[in-house]
Amino acid sequence: IGGHPKPQQGPMKVAGVKSIIAIGSGKGGVGKSTVSSNLAVALAKQGRRVGLLDADIYGPSQPRMMGINKRPASPDGKTIIPLHSHGVTLMSIGFMLEEDKAVVWRGPMLMGALQQMLGQVQWGELDVLIVDLPPGTGDVQLTLCQKTEISGAIVVSTPQDVALIDARKAIDMFGTLKTPVLGLIENMSTYVCPNCGHEAHLFGHGGVAAEADKMGVPLLGQLPIDLDTRLAGDGGKPIAAGDGAMAEAYGRIAEGLIK
Ligand code: ADP
Numbered sequence: 001i002g003g004h005p006k007p008q009q010g011p012m013k014v015a016g017v018k019s020i021i022a023i024g025s026g027k028g029g030v031g032k033s034t035v036s037s038n039l040a041v042a043l044a045k046q047g048r049r050v051g052l053l054d055a056d057i058y059g060p061s062q063p064r065m066m067g068i069n070k071r072p073a074s075p076d077g078k079t080i081i082p083l084h085s086h087g088v089t090l091m092s093i094g095f096m097l098e099e100d101k102a103v104v105w106r107g108p109m110l111m112g113a114l115q116q117m118l119g120q121v122q123w124g125e126l127d128v129l130i131v132d133l134p135p136g137t138g139d140v141q142l143t144l145c146q147k148t149e150i151s152g153a154i155v156v157s158t159p160q161d162v163a164l165i166d167a168r169k170a171i172d173m174f175g176t177l178k179t180p181v182l183g184l185i186e187n188m189s190t191y192v193c194p195n196c197g198h199e200a201h202l203f204g205h206g207g208v209a210a211e212a213d214k215m216g217v218p219l220l221g222q223l224p225i226d227l228d229t230r231l232a233g234d235g236g237k238p239i240a241a242g243d244g245a246m247a248e249a250y251g252r253i254a255e256g257l258i259k
Helices: 032-043 107-119 139-147 162-176 207-215 227-234 245-257
Strands: 017-025 050-054 083-085 088-092 126-132 152-157 182-187 220-224
Touching: 017 032, 017 139, 017 162, 032 050, 032 088, 032 126, 032 152, 032 182, 032 227, 032 245, 083 245, 107 139, 107 182, 139 162, 152 207, 162 182, 162 207, 207 220, 220 245
Parallel strands: 017 126, 017 152, 050 088, 050 126, 152 182, 182 220
Antiparallel strands: 083 088
């Protein structure tokens, strides 16, 4: 049927990769990429062999957040050698694009790029591959979940109603695609003033926990708004790479992910 994608084949495994965990969100800007990079680094610190695939086609953040941005080599012209940073094997669509150029691709091109990054990158032996998805419920999510064997998905949300409404849709999408939802992570859950210690709930309070309860999915963690987390991400060294309360918080979430 001219121009239409071929009929679906069964989900594929990525050679050498034991499990794939997709990190999604309903809305953009809730911290999905921050959580992806920090979980990847936290898992690597715990001795896992970890890959991170930045599939956020429209806004790839991992080159900046993981502190590495160069075009990966392809000596044979067919396969791509991924980069390495903070103990994590890394591939981002951002390595192949110019930073200020917009991606104006239709679905089939997006799907092609995603499948190349999964199938043609020399991931090597990995315990877990973390996939940083674009926000929402579009072509990339569909392709990934239908064509690749995903162990589970995590949905990141802030406690704000507008974010939660879309997080619910993301969970619903994973349900429809029969991808197990491992749980929700509440990001930006609270803000503690560094001067006076006062705690403020800038985006509301308890919303994600209540939603997790209602939808019957685990709440994997609650992460505060934290200046150092933002600075670390912007500086290319995820906060989980250091030590301190935030690194420990990510460590606890990572521990719960792979038993
Ligand atoms: P998304 O991937 O959902 O679009 P990002 O991870 O890019 O979101 O985060 C958006 C911005 O918010 C980034 O500048 C990031 O550094 C910042 N950010 C994310 N989580 C936190 C947090 N817990 N505390 C402070 N800043 C955060």
